[in-house]
Amino acid sequence: MNITIKTIAQRAGVSTASVSKALNGYPDIGKGTRERILKISDQLGYTPNALARYLARQKGHAIGLLIPDISTPIYPEIFKGIDSEARRLGFSLLLCDTNGKKDFERSYVRTLMENRARGIIIAPVDNEIDHILNVTRGRIPLIFIGGKVNDSMDNYVSNDNVMGSRLAVEHLVSLGHRHIRMICDNYRTKTKRDRVAGFKAAMESNGLEADASISDGLHPEGMEYGFHETLRLIDTDSMPTAICASSDMVALGVMKAAALRGLRIPEDFSLIGYDDIQFASLPTVNLTTVAQPKFEIGILAVRLLIRAIEEGNSATRHRKIIEPTLVIRNTCTSPNTERHFPPAQGGSP
Secondary structure (H helix, E strand, O other): OOOOHHHHHHHHOOOHHHHHHHHOOOOOOOHHHHHHHHHHHHHHOOOOHHHHHHHHHHOOOEEEEEEOOOOOOOHHHHHHHHHHHHHHOOOEEEEEEOOOOHHHHHHHHHHHHHOOOOEEEEOOOOOOOHHHHHHHOOOOOEEEEOOOOEOOEOOEEEEOHHHHHHHHHHHHHHOOOOOEEEEEOOOOOHHHHHHHHHHHHHHHHOOOOOEEEEOOOOOOOHHHHHHHHHHHHHHOOOOOOEEEEOOHHHHHHHHHHHHHOOOOOOOOOEEEEEEOOHHHHOOOOOOEEEEOOHHHHHHHHHHHHHHHHHHOOOOOOOEEEEOOEEEOOOOOOOOOOOOOOOOOOOOOO
16 A cells, blocks of 8 residues: 555544644644654554655665754764765665654654665764664664663764863863863753763862753753853853863854953863864864764764674674864963953843
């Protein structure tokens, strides 16, 4: 039977437009209706036609890659590593941008499985992956990017995020800083939680209080979160002498807020980012940051996945943790004991 959107609509008692909205994650549809449509879609085994046709042509030599947002600066380099190694090993790669939505993750995983993809590499939206495991049920190899997401899924490749934050703190402490704060967005992910854990452990081992601004998931993320949180710290006279940002994008927001309030980096406070994305080395930025080898992570993810494919249902764990490095540029110096912050200028633009 050829299952179409119309088939699902008839079974669910809704319009084809509603089915399309539910399958594509649009917000303007009721939660109950969305869940009913997705459940019926799963029961009927609906597969988006374009993706099904593509996979059918690959004749068992395709692997999938799920990324929450390809525009996030760390992912293009990881993608290049994955694509390069997959092609070298004779596999075609299908990139699926989940747009940060779990409905998309589940739908793409199901489609890849039904059309005989050999395995899937996943950068998950957050640490909750039951919706993925409920679809896969151990029938297809999975490799996660970013670390171990739960006790039942131990196949992953990751930068050592705990170590990376330790490197950042130890560098700042060596410069004489004692009042250091971390600004962390997207705490839902294993990556960010490990970075916070590393920060706190390093601060405590140096006998320092571990101050942290942590996004609760309701705030804007990335640069916007770094910007607004830094404005809050400046305007409430709560600025530390140094900031560890959970990503370079957060650090960029910190720099934007500092410029708006007339603060200088590193003269008024030091700043360390994380990831070493492309903009960090620009002459106008020169951000000291913790670098993770993104291209290498992509290569290793493919190698682990292919090994898992070759071993079939083996219980062997496939994981690799890569050590980060600290890249010292121009945003850190010794604390300025005579700094004077300009008065607060009201709200942000």
